[in-house]
């Protein structure tokens with residue numbers, strides 16, 4: 001049995017060695033290139049921006065190093081917009097947030113993580129690019145889905161994420177509602193249209209990317225309500241002929257805003273880099289990258305430079321029709337709001 | 347080394363398992379503790395060995411109070427009712443265990459351990475089974491391994507809890523005669539638990555009766571030709 | 586209608602066996618094979634590139650690190666629990682027994698949220714820790730905690746009933762023979778449950794490596810920092826990077842297969858330990 005004891009000691013030793021090794025690997029793996037980064041910042045973003053920020057980060061990092069000699073590593077965290085705001089509230093150390101809608105950053109402002117008036121700190125309501133909501137349909141559009149009213153027709157199966165968890169879904173919802181108002185319908189009729197739409201929802205995913213996967217990969221539903229950029233990405237990824245984009249005549253002007261998180265940048269001393277990073281989004285290069293990824297740039301020339309043509313859509317904003325995000329959130333999406341009534345009645 | 351139990355009581359919950367039990371085993375004596383199942387025999391043995399603490403009363407070895415002494419330091423040999431052999435160790439390692447776990451200063455060198463274990467296995471006539479696992483032995487063989495293991499640390503006191511309980515009659519008789527011889531040869535003080543009256547009478551110098559937690563009477567065996575003579579004078583009568 | 590017929594005609598038997606195999610193929614073999622087919626769709630080179638890409642490597646290392654902490658912690662806990670609960674009776678023992686299984690009963694998302702609640706910035710404790718520059722949630726410590734929580738019962742579950750059925754006889758025998766607590770533990774108790782312990786460790790490791798739900802909640806999904814391998818797979822999948830996702834998934838599948846083989850091997854030995 002001394003043998004046994006010795007063996008135990010030996011395996012304990014081996015185990016300690018493995019742990020030590022892992023720790024050393026772990027600490028040495030902070031930066032892939034081998035050069036330790038001077039600054040590291042974290043961008044907490046929503047789901048469909050993965051591809052956009054991969055390019056933006058590469059371009060910004062390169063330019064910033066050339067200009068200042070500082071090498072920056074930008075870490076990304078992606079998830080549903082509301083979920084990301086929640087994570088930052090709970091302590092996710094994001095230096096900047098690039099979310100799907102202003103309300104999610106307002107929440108951070110309410111808790112003192114972002115300074116009040118954040119939306120005026122950068123041009124265009126702190127929204128460097130915009131998007132709109134379009135339809136993705138099956139090839140040849142067999143169900144003839146052309147406009148918002150078609151979504152509430154009986155027998156149409158709609159895929160959208162859940163407005164409770166997804167910023168994109170709230171845009172979808174308000175787009176449908178607003179389009180009805182813009183078409184001269186009354187509030188009650190708009191409500192009836194949106195109720196009909198959600199009656200037709202086959203699958204309610206938690207995030208925009210999940211819905212896209214449901215529609216494209218799993219082949220469920222007749223129509224997917226999606227960000228314009230997300231629709232184009234799905235189109236590119238799945239190959240032409242599998243899905244088609246339908247742009248409705250009227251839709252919402254979706255303004256996904258960006259902001260630094262003051263509490264985090266002040267603690268970490270990263271304000272300068274974080275601000276430069278967000279400003280880069282407004283630069284010609286940043287605008288061109290946005291356009292390349294099918295976000296509508298604020299500078300119209302950037303679209304042409306990126307070789308993108310955005311079809312004309314008559315857009316309305318949340319401020320125009322819903323009195324801003326706080327009001328829209330309260331009336332439609334908070335617990336006991338109108339959206340809940342659709343599901344209670346279902 | 348003499349054993350003395352003075353007015354020991356022990357309850358398990360509300361159940362009084364031992365009620366003011368006193369008992370003496372003289373140096374070199376071989377005493378049988380006889381009683382029906384559930385009468386508290388095992389409990390009493392465990393208290394003597396230090397595996398259980400009495401609620402009241404004291405245990406003395408060689409006149410010294412050992413009630414608070416840890417089981418490890420009492421240096422008693424204990425043969426458990428169900429042997430309690432180390433299932434993952436060979437017969438040899440079972441017997442060697444007590445020697446191997448001695449404090450470094452007292453631990454005999456490996457050659458001595460080998461010699462001693464081989465001797466003991468010879469003594470219990472199992473030297474050819476040293477490599478087997480306990481599960482590969484018969485009941486009687488296991489019993490003898492348990493005994494060899496208890497004797498390895500050269501205890502002055504040997505406690506045996508129904509050592510032959512689960513053996514068939516023939517093996518049983520053989521073993522108890524052999525045990526008696528061993529007791530005399532290596533000068534032990536032995537307390538032997540049984541619920542078999544015949545066995546108690548045949549093997550012991552003296553019989554102590556335990557009934558429902560009370561030690562009632564002690565008696566010399568029927569064939570009291572053996573020495574040393576019993577200390578107690580009360581007579582035994584079959585119930 | 587005269588001669589008694591065999592109860593299950595050959596055709597029925599064949600049909601049932603065929604169905605069983607079809608079910609196994611449908612639910613196990615085909616999906617598993619699909620993972621490897623997808624992973625190697627563009628050849629071994631592409632697979633190698635996908636698993637050695639920095640984010641994938643980091644995810645792999647993080648996963649191994651987390652397992653290297655969670656598994657020993659839970660093995661130690663499982664042994665302690667097995668020993669205390671298996672060998673002793675004390676008031677509250679049943680409550681503890683029930684509580685050990687709690688992580689199995691609790692949904693992984695709740696398991697994750699518990700830690701966000703306890704250590705998040707908005708909690709008292711989390712606020713204090715943040716004030717001292719210690720990050721728990723959305724950082725490696727949170728992932729370790731969540732994994733420890735989720736894999737908590739595996740070893741204990743194997744050991745408690747076994748140690749209980751083995752009883753304390755051998756420990757008492759060792760004590761009477763002069764062995765101290767640690768000696769007894771190392772030479773008697775531990776060898777007696779060696780295989781069951783390894784078995785529990787294998788299950789625990791498999792889960793620690795594969796855990797998605799709870800870790801997803803506390804991770805923060807920071808690429809190259811707090812993404813474990815399962816989270817990395819999800820992230821890649823969401824980016825339409827299917828080949829990369831399946832290459833990483835193939836690593837997880839290999840771990841699962843290795844665990845299954847180890848399990849099959851160990852369960853044979855663990856059976857011997859029952860008294």
Ligand SMILES: Nc1ncnc2c1ncn2[C@@H]1O[C@H](COP(=O)(O)OP(=O)(O)O)[C@@H](O)[C@H]1O
Nearest residue numbers: 358361363381382383384385386387388389390
């Ligand atoms: N650990 C224990 N817990 C509860 N009751 C016990 C315990 N040990 C013994 N007893 C009870 O004490 C009584 C005497 O037991 P024991 O000493 O084993 O008797 P014997 O060995 O004479 O058969 C029995 O009724 C038994 O149920």
Ligand SMILES: [Mg+2]
Nearest residue numbers: 387388427507
């Ligand atoms: Mg008994």
